[in-house]
Amino acid sequence: MRKIRPPQTAPSNRRRKEKRNTPPWIWALGGFALATALWGLMSVFAGEEDASGGADTKPQATAPAEARAETMAEEETPYEPDEGHLILPEDVQSQAPPSFAELDEPSEKPPAVSVPENLTGLKRTVKGEIRPGDTLSTSFARYDIGIDQAGQVVEALKGVFDFRRARAGNRWEIAFDVRGEIESFTYHYSTLVKYYARMEGEALHGYEITGETQMYVVPVAGTIEENLSTALWKLGESDVLTMKIADIYAWDIDFFSDIQPGDTFRVLVEKHYYNGKFVRYGDVLAALFEGTSMDRRYAFYFQMEDEDRTEYFDADGNSLQKSFLRAPLNTVRVTSKFGFRMHPTLKKYKQHNGVDYGAPRGTPVWAIASGKVLSAGWMGPCGKGVKLKHANHYVSIYCHLSSINVRAGERVAQKKMVGRVGNTGRSTGPHLHFGMMKNGRYINPMKLKYEPGKPVPGKHKDRWQAVRTMLKEKLEAVEIPAFYGPELPPGYEDPTRPPEKRAEKRPKKAKRGKKSKKKGFRPRPEGIKRAPG
Numbered sequence: 001m002r003k004i005r006p007p008q009t010a011p012s013n014r015r016r017k018e019k020r021n022t023p024p025w026i027w028a029l030g031g032f033a034l035a036t037a038l039w040g041l042m043s044v045f046a047g048e049e050d051a052s053g054g055a056d057t058k059p060q061a062t063a064p065a066e067a068r069a070e071t072m073a074e075e076e077t078p079y080e081p082d083e084g085h086l087i088l089p090e091d092v093q094s095q096a097p098p099s100f101a102e103l104d105e106p107s108e109k110p111p112a113v114s115v116p117e118n119l120t121g122l123k124r125t126v127k128g129e130i131r132p133g134d135t136l137s138t139s140f141a142r143y144d145i146g147i148d149q150a151g152q153v154v155e156a157l158k159g160v161f162d163f164r165r166a167r168a169g170n171r172w173e174i175a176f177d178v179r180g181e182i183e184s185f186t187y188h189y190s191t192l193v194k195y196y197a198r199m200e201g202e203a204l205h206g207y208e209i210t211g212e213t214q215m216y217v218v219p220v221a222g223t224i225e226e227n228l229s230t231a232l233w234k235l236g237e238s239d240v241l242t243m244k245i246a247d248i249y250a251w252d253i254d255f256f257s258d259i260q261p262g263d264t265f266r267v268l269v270e271k272h273y274y275n276g277k278f279v280r281y282g283d284v285l286a287a288l289f290e291g292t293s294m295d296r297r298y299a300f301y302f303q304m305e306d307e308d309r310t311e312y313f314d315a316d317g318n319s320l321q322k323s324f325l326r327a328p329l330n331t332v333r334v335t336s337k338f339g340f341r342m343h344p345t346l347k348k349y350k351q352h353n354g355v356d357y358g359a360p361r362g363t364p365v366w367a368i369a370s371g372k373v374l375s376a377g378w379m380g381p382c383g384k385g386v387k388l389k390h391a392n393h394y395v396s397i398y399c400h401l402s403s404i405n406v407r408a409g410e411r412v413a414q415k416k417m418v419g420r421v422g423n424t425g426r427s428t429g430p431h432l433h434f435g436m437m438k439n440g441r442y443i444n445p446m447k448l449k450y451e452p453g454k455p456v457p458g459k460h461k462d463r464w465q466a467v468r469t470m471l472k473e474k475l476e477a478v479e480i481p482a483f484y485g486p487e488l489p490p491g492y493e494d495p496t497r498p499p500e501k502r503a504e505k506r507p508k509k510a511k512r513g514k515k516s517k518k519k520g521f522r523p524r525p526e527g528i529k530r531a532p533g
Helices: 013-020 025-052 065-076 088-093 136-141 148-155 228-234 240-246 458-476
Strands: 124-129 171-176 180-188 193-200 203-212 213-224 264-274 277-290 297-304 308-312 334-336 340-341 349-352 357-358 362-365 370-377 385-390 393-404 419-420 431-438 441-443
Touching: 124 136, 136 148, 136 171, 136 340, 148 180, 171 203, 193 349, 213 228, 228 240, 240 264, 264 458, 277 458, 297 458, 349 458
Parallel strands: none
Antiparallel strands: 124 171, 171 180, 180 193, 193 203, 213 264, 264 277, 277 297, 297 308, 334 357, 340 349, 357 431, 362 419, 370 385, 385 393, 393 419, 393 431, 431 441
């Protein structure tokens, strides 16, 4: 049977015309390219013959496959820096961390703009500063440092430093090696504390490095014109020393009612310096207050070695720490005393079983003595309050607090903060109502008899007398200066006394309505005569 093929479509006239009519310039370009290639090959062969000259043209043996593989492996080996330019991890492990002086904070400030990214094969050091609201990663990101590297630093200093304690203004610097990996990290936390991390082996390891200070015993003396804080400020001292002295005499001296203008004071205090710059105060070794309204009040620092305990004693060897504080907060602005009074809210005469101390909202309130918390919470008209039970059947009450820091059943130490001043309950303004009870009856806290402190133990008497004699001679040899420093800056506030909130006087609003005409004598206009009769 004969197979029939399908009919084939004949090419169109248009396609035939396109194949026939190929542009001649295409053929010329192809020929030129072919000639150029042939000319290049001939030049290469001619150059090889000239280079060989009369040398031996014996064919060289082909290198074995193993030799070629070794050669290729050597060529593909990555670049390793010279040991003279890079401290290897094995060498670092045998070295001690740098000293504090080597990590001391540089004087120049870090750049305000970001630095370029790391360049492979080059070392670099980046310096930065923590800004308000920054974390370490956000501070790193400002200088084009990745979050992974911030995580390495945080992990290295874990257990040494918590970066949640980072403060605005702290400076840091990080060093990278030629491979772009962290070589070391330094965090300048304070003048005497630095945190350091470096690469040891395959991980970063962190250290805390502290500086050593030089301590000097410095005398400070002066005359009180307004208060202790003002006198110390004019002598060039800070408010920290004011608070230290106030804490020592918290049981003996009321710095707002006992201290009078013209009273004098002498203090021997430890001062710590670093590189000739004052850093902080140490312990107050001895103090003396003398005035018209009080006798000579001594305070001597004494440490009992076997008991690992330090206290302040007076000239007779009795401890300054007594059973009760003079006041439960750092102010003595009494707004209402103990006894009968006109109640400010009930508008009737009623017994006031306590003392009201005026103070701004948030002022810390202390436990007047060590004891146990009987109740802490809402106490009716007292508002938020705390009631403490002390030895010898004493009970103290603290009312109108804004917040409470203790719980019922908890034991508290003397001068521990139990709450803050507020305006809760039956109150007309921020203040503290402080009450005292003995054997179930209210007593006047301002007439409380303070028992003398415990004396120096007998086994320490001889050493105590030697220390007292030495400190007393040095203290009395201190001269009171007649010249004081500059005047206080505007707006200066005494840190031992919370600022009082004064109500601003508002202008009286004008009464609305028709203005009444003033009645009275009106002068007779000129030229008008008085009417007869």
